[in-house]
Amino acid sequence: MKKITFLFLSLFICFTAVQAQIKSPDTFLGYPLGTRFTPHYQILAYFKYLAGADSNIKLINYGKSYEHRELMAAVISSKENMNNLEQLRKNNLSLSKAEGGQLNLSKQPAILWLSYNVHGNEASSSETAMKMLYTLAEGVNRQTKDWLKNTIVIIDPCLNPDGRERYINYYTGVAGLIPDANPLSREHIEPWPGGRSNHYYFDLNRDWAWQSQIETQQRQVLYHQWMPEVHIDFHEQSYNEPYYFAPAAEPVHQDITAFQREFQIIAGKNNARYFDKNGWQYFTKERFDLLYPSYGDTYPLYNGAIGMTYEQGGIGAGLAVVIANGDSLTLKDRINHHLTTGLATLETVSDNAYKLVAEFKKYFTQAVSYPTGTYKTYVVKADNISRVKKMAALLKKNNIQYAFGGDKTITGFNFATKKTALFRLGRNDMVISLKQPASVLANVLFEPQTMVTDSNTYDITAWALPYAYGLNAFACKEVFTGEFPEPETRKDSVLVLAKPYGWVLSWDAVEDAQILIALHRANIKVRIAEQAFTVGGIVRQAGSLLIYRAENEKLNKLIEADITALSKKYRKPFFAIAGSYVEKGKDLGSSAYPLLPVPKVAMVAGQDISAQSAGEVWHFFEQELNYPLNIIAEQSIGSLNLATTNVLILPDGTYMRRNMEKLEDWINLGGKVILLEDAISSVAGVKPFDIRKKEFPGAATKEGFFRSYKEKDRDNAADAIPGAIYKVNLDKSHPFSIGLGEVYYTLKTDDKLYEPLQKGWNVGVLKPDAYVTGIAGKNVQEKLTQGMLFGVQPAGKGNIVYLSCNLLFRSFWESGKQLFVNTIFLVF
Numbered sequence: 001m002k003k004i005t006f007l008f009l010s011l012f013i014c015f016t017a018v019q020a021q022i023k024s025p026d027t028f029l030g031y032p033l034g035t036r037f038t039p040h041y042q043i044l045a046y047f048k049y050l051a052g053a054d055s056n057i058k059l060i061n062y063g064k065s066y067e068h069r070e071l072m073a074a075v076i077s078s079k080e081n082m083n084n085l086e087q088l089r090k091n092n093l094s095l096s097k098a099e100g101g102q103l104n105l106s107k108q109p110a111i112l113w114l115s116y117n118v119h120g121n122e123a124s125s126s127e128t129a130m131k132m133l134y135t136l137a138e139g140v141n142r143q144t145k146d147w148l149k150n151t152i153v154i155i156d157p158c159l160n161p162d163g164r165e166r167y168i169n170y171y172t173g174v175a176g177l178i179p180d181a182n183p184l185s186r187e188h189i190e191p192w193p194g195g196r197s198n199h200y201y202f203d204l205n206r207d208w209a210w211q212s213q214i215e216t217q218q219r220q221v222l223y224h225q226w227m228p229e230v231h232i233d234f235h236e237q238s239y240n241e242p243y244y245f246a247p248a249a250e251p252v253h254q255d256i257t258a259f260q261r262e263f264q265i266i267a268g269k270n271n272a273r274y275f276d277k278n279g280w281q282y283f284t285k286e287r288f289d290l291l292y293p294s295y296g297d298t299y300p301l302y303n304g305a306i307g308m309t310y311e312q313g314g315i316g317a318g319l320a321v322v323i324a325n326g327d328s329l330t331l332k333d334r335i336n337h338h339l340t341t342g343l344a345t346l347e348t349v350s351d352n353a354y355k356l357v358a359e360f361k362k363y364f365t366q367a368v369s370y371p372t373g374t375y376k377t378y379v380v381k382a383d384n385i386s387r388v389k390k391m392a393a394l395l396k397k398n399n400i401q402y403a404f405g406g407d408k409t410i411t412g413f414n415f416a417t418k419k420t421a422l423f424r425l426g427r428n429d430m431v432i433s434l435k436q437p438a439s440v441l442a443n444v445l446f447e448p449q450t451m452v453t454d455s456n457t458y459d460i461t462a463w464a465l466p467y468a469y470g471l472n473a474f475a476c477k478e479v480f481t482g483e484f485p486e487p488e489t490r491k492d493s494v495l496v497l498a499k500p501y502g503w504v505l506s507w508d509a510v511e512d513a514q515i516l517i518a519l520h521r522a523n524i525k526v527r528i529a530e531q532a533f534t535v536g537g538i539v540r541q542a543g544s545l546l547i548y549r550a551e552n553e554k555l556n557k558l559i560e561a562d563i564t565a566l567s568k569k570y571r572k573p574f575f576a577i578a579g580s581y582v583e584k585g586k587d588l589g590s591s592a593y594p595l596l597p598v599p600k601v602a603m604v605a606g607q608d609i610s611a612q613s614a615g616e617v618w619h620f621f622e623q624e625l626n627y628p629l630n631i632i633a634e635q636s637i638g639s640l641n642l643a644t645t646n647v648l649i650l651p652d653g654t655y656m657r658r659n660m661e662k663l664e665d666w667i668n669l670g671g672k673v674i675l676l677e678d679a680i681s682s683v684a685g686v687k688p689f690d691i692r693k694k695e696f697p698g699a700a701t702k703e704g705f706f707r708s709y710k711e712k713d714r715d716n717a718a719d720a721i722p723g724a725i726y727k728v729n730l731d732k733s734h735p736f737s738i739g740l741g742e743v744y745y746t747l748k749t750d751d752k753l754y755e756p757l758q759k760g761w762n763v764g765v766l767k768p769d770a771y772v773t774g775i776a777g778k779n780v781q782e783k784l785t786q787g788m789l790f791g792v793q794p795a796g797k798g799n800i801v802y803l804s805c806n807l808l809f810r811s812f813w814e815s816g817k818q819l820f821v822n823t824i825f826l827v828f
Helices: 008-012 017-021 025-029 040-053 079-083 085-096 124-136 142-147 161-174 214-226 258-278 331-351 353-369 385-397 439-446 465-469 511-521 549-553 559-570 611-625 634-639 657-661 663-668 677-683 778-783 814-825
Strands: 057-064 070-076 110-116 151-156 230-238 249-252 306-315 320-322 328-330 377-380 409-414 419-424 430-433 473-476 502-505 533-535 538-540 545-548 575-577 601-604 630-632 647-650 672-676 724-730 743-748 761-766 771-773 787-795 798-803
Touching (some): 025 040, 025 124, 040 124, 040 161, 057 214, 070 124, 070 214, 079 085, 085 214, 085 353, 110 124, 110 214, 110 353, 124 151, 124 230, 124 331, 142 331, 151 331, 258 306, 306 331, 328 331, 331 353, 353 439, 385 430, 439 465, 465 743, 465 814, 511 545, 511 611, 511 814, 545 549, 601 611, 601 634, 611 814, 630 634, 657 677, 663 672, 663 787, 663 798, 672 677, 724 787
Parallel strands (some): 110 151, 110 230, 230 306, 601 630, 601 647, 647 672, 672 798
Antiparallel strands (some): 070 151, 377 473, 409 473, 502 575, 724 743, 724 761, 724 771, 761 787, 787 798
């Protein structure tokens, strides 16, 4: 941008003699802020310096990133507030629990939380954080001193230090002595995977509710200790875009209150006032909606705060870039814009502090007394106790209350049938009553049908936890609670034999894969039951794992001790069996109980491959399975050797045809390739892949011909599917579906469907009643009615697995994890 006399400085930067006692970022760093990117350790060093120089600043170390970088937040307020900080925090927390009825709200400051750099390559944010804390420091600015009398400010300078360091290390390594403002310069084009995401390539701004990543998990503990009235998330967007601030775009979730909407307008108008004075361009009420619950603006909104996103143009801008109108945009410009909205928001919060605190109290009081929404209680059936416990763990992280069991018959909306029916409450069924402080968040996470007022959304439109966890549930209009704090632990009677023929254990949870891994590491051979059988009067389902003592003692003389130790460690019963003869089914010497090979897994990663997809697989193997994953480049595919790799995962992305052709011999010799999402498109027409996309020649949209020019920037609603839930019918006899049965709910983000395999098994298909919930346009629904989503094709001695939907979506789609471990360990 052209040089501008920043009029806001006359309002905000009123220096005093005390200023000289505190070093500015420029003085401390040894260079003018905005002339280079500041490494994470220096940002923290400056925060620590300011905290040492100003007693009104308190630092909180709340954890470390995956790459062991420190995560820190600074708290700053007036001297009086800082002297009473812990009591003020507790007072505020009591309001969020619908307590604190006797508090004098006029003496309770509002808490403003400022989050910077959740996306690593949106790098002006952390630079701004230093300038922001300096501006608020004691004696630097007279006006901010007044604002801090009734406001506590929390500043997190970098939510994603690993991504930020990846970006600035790249930029520093390719930049010349003078920034090259030409947009075609390599310093403006990041290589794969880019700096946006964290170590595992997760988007941390979509992880607030799911808390799958260590950075989010640690930050959320701190967030729930403070529960701010206002949370601002500082971002960057395309460098050709003007600045964005609230109010947000539609759709806005129906549970967001009138005051939360109103305050967005109040804050937006004050931001606009300063931008107008400087002639800076901005826009509001476009693009960034308030629906998906796991953003840095929506999550606070569903927790009683005012959540807002501020977006500065700047991704890929480096230190300077020429934008579309011919002006130059510098890092200094970006810092000044973010500093302005941060200070303007502080001013707005200070001017409205009492109202913010009063509305915050009202929000939680109403949540406990009069929960919003059609349904007042959700019941999750204990179809799979492992996934029920995982859901309980997620709710606990989000401060959502729950209980288990009871003795009553209730009427509720059945998530599976989408009809209202009577059902019996079981002992291990989870009960979530909405008469609780976290009522709104609980309702948003569970509601079977999210009301969406506009199809032009920024993210998925369906995420109901019962579907994501593969558990049936009921939504009830009456209020009731469970009777027990925890599910009942099943106590199975275990037959004790002196020298058992073998052992059998069930396979119905992702954790069972960890047991199988442990067995293989102990050199114990494991078999799988392809069909159900009955032994000792107990029916053992298909997919049960079997260990035969005699065939293992040759390699492991201590097998019985190992089995006992593993059973104790994983709290999983290994049932002893006396002999090979079974009462029903095939005897244990039959070929119906083949040995399971030990998977030696590789995954391709690199250019033209979705970093998100690769990261989800990488994270799942390392953080959940603790299983080795060899990550290779696409050009290494031709060198695969079954001795070192017998399973190859191709994440979502585009692959070269010549590399796909190299897989044929490896597969025919016994290799298994697993193709995720668009990787399937890369093998169409290549041997030995028999997959064909289903074509819909008559599905061209008619509505598109009649769209008005004013709708040119909008997606065509008839073809929209930003993220909807579909019911997949599974072949329950195939190992692919073990642990789930006949139905799986998938998140569909495209309209791709495939013709049934002529040779192989169509293990997951859509039928005409497949649509469940979320936005799916008319044309999309017409397409997604009859076809294959998941298939297994034998080829020679090997297998090809087609997974056209994301089973590991953002690591919160728990039922998908079950299908994924099945494809790795059971499908052969």
